[in-house]
Amino acid sequence: MRATVMYGAGDVRVEHVPDAKLQLPTDAVVRVLRACICGSDLHPYHQMAPSREGTPMGHEFLGVVEELGASVSGLRKGDVVIAPFAYSDNTCEFCREGLHTSCRNGGFWASGGVGGAQAEAVRVPQAQGTLVKVAVGEDSALLPSLLTLSDVYGTGYHAAFKAGVTPRTTVTVIGDGAVGLMAVLSARQFGAERIILMGRHQRRTDLGREYGATDVVAERGPEGIARVLDLTRGDGTHVVIEAVGYPDAYDMAVGVVRPGGVISRVGVPQYDNAPVGFGSLFGPNITLTGGPAPARAYIERLLPGVLEGKVHPGKVFDRTVSLDEVPAGYRAMDKREALKVLVRP
Amino acid sequence: MRATVMYGAGDVRVEHVPDAKLQLPTDAVVRVLRACICGSDLHPYHQMAPSREGTPMGHEFLGVVEELGASVSGLRKGDVVIAPFAYSDNTCEFCREGLHTSCRNGGFWASGGVGGAQAEAVRVPQAQGTLVKVAVGEDSALLPSLLTLSDVYGTGYHAAFKAGVTPRTTVTVIGDGAVGLMAVLSARQFGAERIILMGRHQRRTDLGREYGATDVVAERGPEGIARVLDLTRGDGTHVVIEAVGYPDAYDMAVGVVRPGGVISRVGVPQYDNAPVGFGSLFGPNITLTGGPAPARAYIERLLPGVLEGKVHPGKVFDRTVSLDEVPAGYRAMDKREALKVLVRP
Incomplete structure (x- = not known):
């Protein structure tokens, strides 16, 4: 599959990488419908030291469940789901306190062997706790606003x-x-x-x-x-x-x-x-x-307003790019030509 | 009258200074029954640069109202009163929010022309807002515990x-x-x-x-x-x-x-x-x-527990000195021989 990899400051590439696959029974594989570029992605874009291996990029996405590990319940293949920018089991005491970013079994995309979201697909650890199903179609006009629940709105x-x-x-x-x-x-x-x-x-x-x-x-x-x-x-x-x-x-x-x-x-x-x-x-x-927002904690709370059209957080996206155009998206955000770039793989 | 003045690190003296007097109609003059030495007094005791004028010391006291300015109501000569470590009008919006340390008309003892509390008497600005009357005698066994409402208990x-x-x-x-x-x-x-x-x-x-x-x-x-x-x-x-x-x-x-x-x-x-x-x-x-405690905000709340003998915050005082012995009190606290020194002028 294709995915975005950063190799150093200003050096963002879209490359072929191994397909996202289930590794643990708690995993899911999600095909990315929409991802985006975050203001925080610009920090490594300005500062990252050159790296041979590079680092996968992207931590905001919504997509379609493609595969489910054996122990994941409550989700089905084909579900449209929002992924918050940290994965979490949603059951440990930190999650119960609403601090999913400190989940005992949680972590962040694009690190520790988990891929980034500016890609065709992502392996989702702790899928049952992490993913929130939304009853919309793959081409819903609400997708941009729903995507903000992954990070910026929750933040x-x-x-x-x-x-x-x-x-x-x-x-x-x-x-x-x-x-x-x-x-x-x-x-x-x-x-x-x-x-x-x-x-x-x-x-x-x-x-x-x-x-x-x-x-x-x-x-x-x-x-x-x-x-x-x-x-x-x-x-x-x-x-x-x-x-x-x-x-x-x-x-x-x-x-x-x-x-x-x-x-x-x-x-x-x-x-x-x-x-x-x-x-x-x-x-x-x-x-x-x-601190880093436990976006997962807020999705259910903020979802009704988005689905009912009472708020329009998706207006922050003022440019849409394909996966191949992601490097151009970084440049546009860096030059302040774009407020926030939507990625449509 | 006699009062404590610090002239530099380790240099604390008890001296004759001009008597505390009313200056404004909102002032009171309070004869000090009990004062004490604060852990924060040790900071200048360690660090203060030598000074010719010196700085008055002490910001915790309770005492007896001796004189009242013309515009002070709710207090009478002879009242036993607690003074929090900041004076305040108790009416501005910060005071109403419980942040008396940011009072629009407030300030701190031992600065800006207001004397210190390790002294025989103190001029109290904004007396009506600052002083809290307590119905105990001048020799009450509760005085040490009541004195903690001036600072350390409230803090x-x-x-x-x-x-x-x-x-x-x-x-x-x-x-x-x-x-x-x-x-x-x-x-x-x-x-x-x-x-x-x-x-x-x-x-x-x-x-x-x-x-x-x-x-x-x-x-x-x-x-x-x-x-x-x-x-x-x-x-x-x-x-x-x-x-x-x-x-x-x-x-x-x-x-x-x-x-x-x-x-x-x-x-x-x-x-x-x-x-x-x-x-x-x-x-x-x-x-x-x-931050600095708005001690004034908490006095009424904490007073009943002290008066009813449910709590005994006065146990923090483990040494009592006269005004003349204040320099020895500083030394004892500095050497950790005393936890907190009560001053009985």
Whole structure:
């Protein structure tokens, strides 16, 4: 089959690899209907050291069950299923607590012998716990929105959920990428009436307004901080969702969070250390939360809104490519020509 | 009047200073019945650069109202009152949210022209919002326990409250100082059934057991982490309360917190930056919270238990000194000969 492999920064190839096959009785093989390129895929695209073996790419997909291991129940061949960006047994105590990313039997796509999703097919470990069946056809117009449940919608939702957004909390979202926009949508769903979106790509911030942003701040750094403080009588917002992952975004979050407030991070941090002392987090009693979203925990919760057409998270996809065009998709996202690229193998 | 002034590391003096006097109609003057020396006072005791003017010391006290500004109501001369370690108007939106340490009209003792509490008397700004009257006599045996509401009990309570301790959460408390022990007491009050206390001074950890600690770990660093993981089937505890403030305590907190758990800091951090990246907080979805306790917010809540004799937080005081003996009190705490020193001016 064909699959996407990254060999180093800027070096993405679509190649023939061994077919995805059942290895364990808990596995399934899923033919990929739709996958996509994630903002977090751009981190290795910028930084990965050259590698002979390369690494498979892609962690967001929905597809059709092709094969099922002997111990998988509740699924049938031909089912259309959503796969969250981590696999999990959905039964261990971490899963029961809603932290599927720390599942005792879980893991992540494109590592540890499991393939990536920017491919024709994927072996799915812990298939029974991981895959969520959806009653739509293989050509449903809802596929893009359903695909966001694999990662970006669940990730934006996680940010708002962990931050404790309510109708009484003001919110700043840092970053107008797909996750930032999904955080806007999610904060609105939690009832937030004031949502400030920090981003400078008007096509994206326009979609952010559609999702519920009440204010857009295009400035960054100290100017961006000053602008948000101006909008909030000098106090900042109760919640800041950091959907970027770079140190300057962290610093902006510290700059615009209200005393007693929460910074919720869902941008994968490209740094190890950051300010947490008296002058940043401690003195004003700021809470820092977030992490990789247990997307699996949120799929059932978010699915009805998508199926009923109440929300349209799939609008974050503004380009569709074939599998062969995946390298061009990376380039388009890297150059900010595309917000988020849908892959249709 | 006499008051304690610090002139540099290790240089604490008790001197004659101008009497505490009303300056604003919102002020009161309180004669100090009991004050104490705080673990956080040891930070300047170790680090303060030499100073000609010196800085007044002490931020925990209870006393008797001696004078009242014209606009203060609800208090009378002769009232016995508790003063939290920050003054506040108790009416602004931050105070109404329970964040009195960020009060719009608030501040801290021993700074900005306000004296310290290791003194004969103190001018109390925002007296109406700050002081809490208690119906006990000037010689009540409850004074030491009541005094802990000024800081250490409220601070331990804040740590447990911000961490969301419940009967279902396991807890590690790092540090067997007065705040750590109050955190144990508070976690127990929130219903925690498993409380691991990390400390190596047996007199203190014995008191910790009395307050509710179920396990004591004397080891520190990697050995201490390994010991807590052993006690928790390799997972760590849902909540870690960090009541020290040094980087190695932060690292221990990261080492023993369970995926999805909370690190709640109430030890004043003696560092600016710390690990918060994928390998420490982000990957396992750890929440970092805490800060200076809004002690004022908790006084009414914690007072009944103290007055009814259900809890005995005053046991943290294991030495009493006169005002003249305050420098000896600093030495005793610095040498760990005393857990916490009560000052009786």
